[in-house]
Every structure is written in C-alpha cells, then in structure tokens.
Amino acid sequence: MPHTNRHRTTRRTVVRALAATLAIASLATVGGCGEAARAAAKANANEITIWTHTAGSEAELAGVQQIIKDYNASPDKKATVKLQSFPQSSYNDSIISASSANNLPCLVDVDQPNTPYWAWAGILEPLTDKALLERAGDLMESGKGTWNGDLYTVGYFDATVALFARKSVLKKLGIRVATVDEPWTKTEMNDALAKLKASGEWTYPFEIGTADNKSEWYAYAFGPILQSFGGDLVNRKDYQSSDGVLNGKEGKEFAHWMRDLVAKGYISSKGGSDTALDFVNNKSGLLYGGIWSMSTFQKYAKDYDDIVVMPMADFGHGSVTGGGSWTVGMTQSCPNKAAAQDYIRFSLQDKYIATMAKAGMNIPTTTGAQQLVPEFSKGGDMQIFTKISKKYVKMRPETPAYNFISTEFRKTIGDIMNGADVDTWLDKAVNHIDGNIQGADGYRKN
Incomplete structure (x- = not known):
C-alpha cells in the first residue's frame, strides 16, 4: 500500500492516545531524558543504548550485561553499547511514552506478539543487515518477530x-x-x-x-x-x-x-x-x-x-501449540542502524543464546545453543518442548x-x-x- 498521511496520522493518534493513559510512574521512567539528551545521542552515534525489560530477572539481566560487555570489548565493534533496564510490568508503557516523546533508544526488547503493533506504530525498523539476516535464518520460526514479510525482531529463547x-x-x-x-x-x-x-x-x-x-x-x-x-x-x-x-x-x-x-x-x-x-x-x-x-x-x-x-x-x-517470547529489535529513530544490527548479530552467537535461554529455562532458538544446555540437548528432560514447538507451533496472529x-x-x-x-x-x-x-x-x- 502507498503511504498516506491518513495512515501516518492514525498511527500517531493511537500512540498518543496510549501515551496519554499512562501512569505518571511510567512517564517518570523516561522523564529524565530531555532535549539535551536527545541532541547528545544524535550527535554521538558511536554510543547506542538498549532498553530491556529484565530488571526483575537477575539471571537474564546478567546475560544481557555479559553480551554488552563482550561486544564493547570487541575490536570490531561499531559503537559502544549502553544498557537501561526496566521492570517488566512498566516496560511497555515506558516504550509507548518514549515513542510519543520521540525519545527512544536504538535497541529495545519486544514481546514477540507485540512486534507488528510496534512496527505499525512507527517504533520499529525492519532488520536489513545481510549478515544479521543470514544468522536469523538459523533461528526457530518462533524466535522471530515479523510483519508483512519483513523481519523486525529476533529472540534468544522460546516458550510453549x-x-x-x-x-x-x-x-x-x-x-x-x-x-x-x-x-x-x-x-x-x-x-x-x-x-x-x-x-x-x-x-x-x-x-x-x-x-x-x-x-x-x-x-x-x-x-x-x-x-x-x-x-x-x-x-x-x-x-x-x-x-x-x-x-x-x-x-x-x-x-x-x-x-x-x-x-x-x-x-x-x-x-x-x-x-x-x-x-x-x-x-x-x-x-x-x-x-x-x-x-x-x-x-x-x-x-x-x-x-x-x-x-x-x-x-x-x-x-x-503456542510460541514466541521476548525478542530484540531496532527503532526507527536509531541514529546508527549499522551498529545496532551489528550488535544484534553479535548477540545471536550460540553461547549467548544458551545463556539467555537457561536463565529462564526456556527453549534456545538455535540447534547449536540447544546442545549447550543439557536440559535441551539429546536426552535432556526439557527436549520434548523443543520437539513440540518445532512440530506444532502456530504463532499468534501477526497483526497490530x-x-x-x-x-x-x-x-x-x-x-x-x-x-x-x-x-x-x-x-x-x-x-x-x-x-x-x-x-x-x-x-x-x-
């Protein structure tokens, strides 16, 4: 469909309407970032931030911190990655609030079924990096968030x-x-x-x-x-x-x-x-x-x-069976999309997928990572979930x-x-x- 102002207005109206209903506490989580912070972020595209919902989950948060630490220590890094964590209960509200204020970071966690809405609302940008897309091909179908044929988010683990x-x-x-x-x-x-x-x-x-x-x-x-x-x-x-x-x-x-x-x-x-x-x-x-x-x-x-x-x-x-869990995606407003996608690709190494999946004892989304988690490798007592998901998963409707x-x-x-x-x-x-x-x-x- 060709782009029209009516479509754009509808999306913005919905996003603003949602933002208007947020609790003051949710607004406070992002209220500290003002015009100066936005200008600084745009001026310094060599520093990008990822927002995560894992503030209440020590093991998952530690996994994200380790990925960021390793990426920042890599000689091939395209930017320095910083982390801001939120409690899961207020996370979505914080995203909507930041979106309405044009104050989003480069990378965000996304609950997989929310991907189409966030894409439609102008929050997410499709992932297009060739190396990233090639690696994404190794993921279970339930480890990807898509809309209208485009890939927007990828995940380390799945639940069923x-x-x-x-x-x-x-x-x-x-x-x-x-x-x-x-x-x-x-x-x-x-x-x-x-x-x-x-x-x-x-x-x-x-x-x-x-x-x-x-x-x-x-x-x-x-x-x-x-x-x-x-x-x-x-x-x-x-x-x-x-x-x-x-x-x-x-x-x-x-x-x-x-x-x-x-x-x-x-x-x-x-x-x-x-x-x-x-x-x-x-x-x-x-x-x-x-x-x-x-x-x-x-x-x-x-x-x-x-x-x-x-x-x-x-x-x-x-x-x-149901499928799809938390994933990570890139925002439309990210000033350094090459670095954001490079970080996502880096994070999809089997060792990191295994760490993130084991943190919540969920299905690792690659075959290689499954071999690194005893419970999901051959003979493991959780392997049956991988089999059920691979054979019978039907994603929740990919619609906003x-x-x-x-x-x-x-x-x-x-x-x-x-x-x-x-x-x-x-x-x-x-x-x-x-x-x-x-x-x-x-x-x-x-």
Whole structure:
C-alpha cells in the first residue's frame, strides 16, 4: 500500500492516545531524558543504548550485561553499547511514552506478539543487515518477530505449552501416554477427562489456567485449541476480519467444548492461582500449562520422574501449540542502524543464546545453543518442548490488532465458560474485532 498521511496520522493518534493513559510512574521512567539528551545521542552515534525489560530477572539481566560487555570489548565493534533496564510490568508503557516523546533508544526488547503493533506504530525498523539476516535464518520460526514479510525482531529463547500428567495415574486409568508424533485425538482427550473425573480423586481433574484472566494467556494457550478445531482468532489471509473463523462452525465447536469443560465439572471456571504448584500437590490430575511449570516441578515435586510432558490433543486439524517470547529489535529513530544490527548479530552467537535461554529455562532458538544446555540437548528432560514447538507451533496472529483481539477473546471465552450463549457472544466478539481493525484503516503498512 502507498503511504498516506491518513495512515501516518492514525498511527500517531493511537500512540498518543496510549501515551496519554499512562501512569505518571511510567512517564517518570523516561522523564529524565530531555532535549539535551536527545541532541547528545544524535550527535554521538558511536554510543547506542538498549532498553530491556529484565530488571526483575537477575539471571537474564546478567546475560544481557555479559553480551554488552563482550561486544564493547570487541575490536570490531561499531559503537559502544549502553544498557537501561526496566521492570517488566512498566516496560511497555515506558516504550509507548518514549515513542510519543520521540525519545527512544536504538535497541529495545519486544514481546514477540507485540512486534507488528510496534512496527505499525512507527517504533520499529525492519532488520536489513545481510549478515544479521543470514544468522536469523538459523533461528526457530518462533524466535522471530515479523510483519508483512519483513523481519523486525529476533529472540534468544522460546516458550510453549503442553499437557502434564503422571504416568502412574494414566496407567491406572488405562489412558495412553500421548507422544509428540501421536498426540491424543479429540475422542481420547474426552475419554481421558471422563476417566479422570469418574475416578473421584479430584474435584476438578483438569487445570487449564482459567484464573489467569488479566494477561494474554487465553489467546496464547486457548487460541491453539481453537486452531486445532479448525478456527482461528482472525482470518490470516489478510488480517482484516475474524468473521467466519472465530464465529464459524469450527469456532462454535471449540467454544462449546470449552463450556462443556465447566459444565461436566472437568475444570473450574475460576481456576487456581498457581496451577503448577496445585498439580504438584495433586489438586488436579491433568495440567495444561507453560514450559515454566517445569521449574516448579523440578523444585517441589517429589515424584518428578513420574510426571510426563505431552503435546495438546489433536481436535481434528492437527495438534497446535503456542510460541514466541521476548525478542530484540531496532527503532526507527536509531541514529546508527549499522551498529545496532551489528550488535544484534553479535548477540545471536550460540553461547549467548544458551545463556539467555537457561536463565529462564526456556527453549534456545538455535540447534547449536540447544546442545549447550543439557536440559535441551539429546536426552535432556526439557527436549520434548523443543520437539513440540518445532512440530506444532502456530504463532499468534501477526497483526497490530493482536492485543485487542487477545483481550476480546479472553472476555468472550471467559463469559462462554460461565454460561453465555455461544453464537451471540462469538458474533459480538467478531463485531468488536472487525470494528477495531476498520477503525485503524485495516492496520495497513505504509
């Protein structure tokens, strides 16, 4: 699409509207940088800054600090890199605030599903350096943030979701242990839930994280189930409408299945606040959770060796799993884009990817880095997550509308699980989503 002032105005209006709603505390994080600081940064392009969300994660922050230290000590460096860290809770607000004030650094952390919005809003610049793009080709698909065919961000690690059960429980109830190559079918999934419920051992035998109704967990974890049924959050041909994919036949089947989980007493629509710890304490017999659940099991489960990791069931259109975690990208306002991209390429060495992935015990995004982390190398007890991700990952919709879609989906599925009419609520969600997309002129690229 040719660039128009209307598109540019729409983007700026949205960014400014978001900035206007920020808490004063968020504004304060960047308030110290004024006109003089901006002028100095532009005058001294030999010094570039990276903003990171890892202020609350010592291991990840230390990993970033090590990469920067090594790059700055390199005789081939194209600039000196400086670091500013923020708490994750206020990070996105700080970015939006700095963007509206034209006060962004050269490099920023980006949660992968936010990449299209930040690109559309004029925050990010596509990565074009030949050496960087060549290295990016070695990354798992879920380690890249793209929009409209352009690569904007790259990541060191990935997270995904899976089913967790105890082998002894499955054996006792005559339930097959699903494998990456042979997930449960929809019939097997329903039979397993019925057997777990009939055993009488748990009030709610299945835990899927319904209590996490403030984040994007519903879209990240339940969106893949919808996709396995054959529906989706939005039509991916052009990302202009959810009509027919969210409220079509398959979408309705998915929504009815989710509601039946509650109606049959398989899950609680309220859920537990720490699903992994609840599973350790045998409050559920089957858990659908993130890779991060393993850290809890490793720390607290005395029967750790009895816990089995399985892909989510195949509901008719293949097993589907979520993917995409934190990545790093370059801003449009960066005065030294060559140095920024050189730093990113330098940071994608296997040894650094391994360090960053191990910090949160997530999947390293290159095969080489996976070999450097015992848990993810051959025979490691976390390697199955890499296999699940590589075989079944479907990225969250790569559209600037994603955050709105995610929020709308969360409210809609939450209401349906609590008894709202499936057809009415799905149609209403589609109307809201399509209205948001139309109101932003389709979120089209420049």
